[in-house]
Each structure stands twice: as structure tokens, then as C-alpha cells.
Amino acid sequence: MKAGAFDYIHKPVNVDELDLAIKKALKSLEMEKKIDGLLIEPSRNFRVGDIIGTGNEMREIFKTIGTVSKSRTTVLIQGESGTGKELIAKVIHNNTSSDEPFIAVNCSAIVETLLESELFGHEKGSFTGAVARKLGKFELARFGTVFLDEISEMSVNLQAKLLRVLQEMEFERVGGKDRVKVNARIMAATNKDLKLMVKEGKFRDDLYYRLNIVAINLPPLRSRRQDIPPLIDYLLSKINLDLHKKIIGVSGEMMEKFMSYAWPGNIRELENLLVRACVVAKGQVLGVGDFPELGKDSQPIGAQADQTTEVFKPEEPGKFLTLDQVEERYIRKIIKETDKNKGEICETLGISRPTFERKLEKYGISFERE
Numbered sequence: 001m002k003a004g005a006f007d008y009i010h011k012p013v014n015v016d017e018l019d020l021a022i023k024k025a026l027k028s029l030e031m032e033k034k035i036d037g038l039l040i041e042p043s044r045n046f047r048v049g050d051i052i053g054t055g056n057e058m059r060e061i062f063k064t065i066g067t068v069s070k071s072r073t074t075v076l077i078q079g080e081s082g083t084g085k086e087l088i089a090k091v092i093h094n095n096t097s098s099d100e101p102f103i104a105v106n107c108s109a110i111v112e113t114l115l116e117s118e119l120f121g122h123e124k125g126s127f128t129g130a131v132a133r134k135l136g137k138f139e140l141a142r143f144g145t146v147f148l149d150e151i152s153e154m155s156v157n158l159q160a161k162l163l164r165v166l167q168e169m170e171f172e173r174v175g176g177k178d179r180v181k182v183n184a185r186i187m188a189a190t191n192k193d194l195k196l197m198v199k200e201g202k203f204r205d206d207l208y209y210r211l212n213i214v215a216i217n218l219p220p221l222r223s224r225r226q227d228i229p230p231l232i233d234y235l236l237s238k239i240n241l242d243l244h245k246k247i248i249g250v251s252g253e254m255m256e257k258f259m260s261y262a263w264p265g266n267i268r269e270l271e272n273l274l275v276r277a278c279v280v281a282k283g284q285v286l287g288v289g290d291f292p293e294l295g296k297d298s299q300p301i302g303a304q305a306d307q308t309t310e311v312f313k314p315e316e317p318g319k320f321l322t323l324d325q326v327e328e329r330y331i332r333k334i335i336k337e338t339d340k341n342k343g344e345i346c347e348t349l350g351i352s353r354p355t356f357e358r359k360l361e362k363y364g365i366s367f368e369r370e
């Protein structure tokens with residue numbers, strides 16, 4: 001593994017496991033290429049039908065996808081990780097310009113200087129190592145899409161450059177003078193609260209408004225639980241095809257657990273759990289035993305949702321905590337689980353600085369994050 005193997009498999013070889021390992025290896029190669037920008041995907045195979053969603057919020061999103069697919073406006077897609085941001089971008093792209101390239105650029109995976117030349121390209125000799133002219137993503141995308149993933153991680157310097165591109169729809173290659181026209185459509189995605197970052201001065205407001213021409217905010221899976229059963233059906237049929245399996249569903253008991261789980265990793269987490277369960281499953285119905293990660297002792301299902309109540313659990317069942325105990329535990333929880341400083345915590349708790357200091361002293365909490 002240290003020498004760079006992707007994975008290892010125990011003997012005797014389980015064909016499904018092998019199949020999965022190979023797929024994973026191919027996928028990670030693909031990701032590498034994607035980062036290098038070598039992979040220009042034909043994204044014909046992403047259709048609205050691949051987006052499972054019922055309920056009002058998703059219905060609105062389908063409407064928006066329909067509208068933006070008729071134009072080439074910039075779209076900002078926000079949502080927690082695994083909620084389907086890239087999927088939505090590909091579907092929009094596919095509806096608008098399926099014959100053109102869809103190029104994803106992960107803004108957090110590449111160092112600033114490299115990212116600049118990745119996006120805008122460079123002229124021969126513009127820096128040591130620039131032995132030939134290289135075209136950037138904005139050029140390579142032609143009339144397709146440049147998908148700026150994790151846009152929140154873009155440096156302030158590049159934010160300024162991107163803003164200019166969006167305003168003028170033209171740019172210069174690094175080290176060059178020629179003006180190059182941008183024909184590509186730009187979409188951006190983030191799992192951060194970009195508006196909050198603007199407020200905190202971490203993201204340019206003018207760029208935010210340029211990107212946020214049309215916003216799509218994907219709801220987390222836990223707020224659209226009615227989608228869990230249809231998603232399971234959809235994902236299982238995909239997995240069955242991939243793994244040559246005939247899994248027909250999950251047991252009633254398992255479904256109940258799924259319905260109450262917090263899904264911090266959203267649909268990606270659901271997909272990963274199902275894939276792993278399908279690989280090892282003996283029967284055609286996935287039961288509690290097929291999801292050891294969600295077993296009783298390791299990580300109780302719904303742990304995330306219950307964390308808050310967990311803190312307030314009295315030592316003995318049937319007893320209750322005093323208000324002081326609740327207050328103390330709550331303060332400790334915030335300190336431990338966030339990286340907020342004193343001022344931010346006061347704001348969250350709705351108390352003044354002196355009050356907060358008094359409480360720290362009262363409960364003997366030493367806390368110095370200024």
C-alpha cells in the first residue's frame with residue numbers, strides 16, 4: 001500500500017469485491033485526471049431522471065433546472081457534501097450543451113499559482129517550466145461548462161481575477177497579452193455558506209453576486225426523508241447493474257433505521273453504505289446485519305441527531321439535570337465542537353461578554369479563544 005497500491009483483496013477472491021476495487025481504482029485515476037484537467041467528459045448520460053426528488057423543495061429545483069437549461073446563465077449550487085451538487089451541474093450542462101465539454105475544477109485541490117494557469121492557461125516561457133503554451137480550462141471548455149467546485153476555497157487574489165473574467169468574459173493567459181474570449185458557461189459549487197463568508201470578509205461580495213445569478217440550494221437528506229425509499233430503489237438498481245447483483249431492497253427494520261438516521265454525508269453516504277452492503281450481502285434483501293457501520297454498539301444510528309440530547313442525559317435514568325448543569329454542559333459543548341471565539345460564542349448564546357466571562361468562572365471552564 002505504501003508503494004502506491006490502491007487496495008488489497010483477501011484470498012479466496014470474491015469477484016464482487018475485486019470488481020469494486022477495480023472500479024474504485026479507475027475512479028480515483030479518473031479523479032486524478034480530472035484534477036489535471038485531462039479528462040473532458042462527455043456528460044451525455046446525466047439526465048433529469050437521474051435526480052431523485054419529491055417534495056416541494058426538490059420540485060422547485062427541477063423547475064430551476066428547466067429554466068437555466070434554456071439559457072447559459074451562471075449558476076451557484078450550494079448544499080452540504082454529498083447532496084448532489086455535481087450531479088445537478090452535469091444535468092444542467094447536459095440539457096444545455098451536451099456536445100461540448102464539461103470541465104470540473106476543484107478549487108481546493110490545487111495550489112493558487114497552479115490553479116491560475118489551470119484556469120487561464122499560460123504562454124510559453126511565462127514561468128520556469130512553462131516550456132510550451134498551455135490552454136486553460138476556460139478555453140478548453142469551448143461552449144461547454146467550467147464547473148468551479150469548492151469555490152469558497154479560492155484565494156482572494158484569484159477571486160479578483162475570476163471576477164474580471166465574469167465581468168468582461170475575456171481574459172489573458174498567464175504571461176500573455178492576447179485577449180481570449182470566454183464562451184463557456186460557468187457554474188460554481190460550495191458546501192460552505194458563501195453569504196456568511198462574504199459577511200465575514202472571506203469571500204468577495206461582488207464575485208458572490210456575479211456567481212449567484214441563479215442559486216440552487218440543495219436540501220440535506222435529513223430534511224427530505226420521504227426521498228430515502230425512492231433513492232434506495234434507484235441506487236440499488238444502479239448498484240445491481242454494476243455488481244451483477246439482484247438485491248431487491250432493504251428490510252423494514254433497516255428502512256426504519258434509515259428513516260431516522262441523520263445522514264451527515266447525505267446521498268453519497270447512502271450510496272456508499274448500499275454499495276458496501278451489496279458486496280457482502282448473502283440474501284436479496286439487505287438487513288440490519290448487512291450494515292455493520294450502523295450497528296448497535298459502534299455508531300448508533302441517528303447519533304448525529306441525538307448528540308445534543310446526549311449531552312443533557314442525566315447520570316441516572318429517571319433523574320433530571322439542574323438548569324446550571326444544562327448551562328454548563330451546553331457551553332462546554334459549543335467550545336468543544338466549534339472553533340468559535342469568545343465574541344462569536346456570546347453572539348450565538350445571545351449574552352454579553354461579561355456575562356459569558358462570569359459563567360466561565362462559575363463553572364471553572366478555562367477557555368482562551370479570543
Ligand SMILES: Nc1ncnc2c1ncn2[C@@H]1O[C@H](COP(=O)(O)OP(=O)(O)OP(=O)(O)O)[C@@H](O)[C@H]1O
Pocket residue numbers: 050051052053079080081082083084085086087088191231234267268271
Ligand atoms: N437526487 C439524487 N438522486 C440520485 N442520486 C443522487 C442525487 N443526489 C446525489 N446523488 C448521487 O450521490 C452521489 C454524490 O453526489 P455529488 O457528487 O453530485 O454530490 P456533491 O454535492 O457534489 O458532493 P461533495 O460536496 O461531496 O462533492 C453521486 O453518486 C450522485 O449521483
Ligand SMILES: [Mg+2]
Pocket residue numbers: 085086149
Ligand atoms: Mg462534489
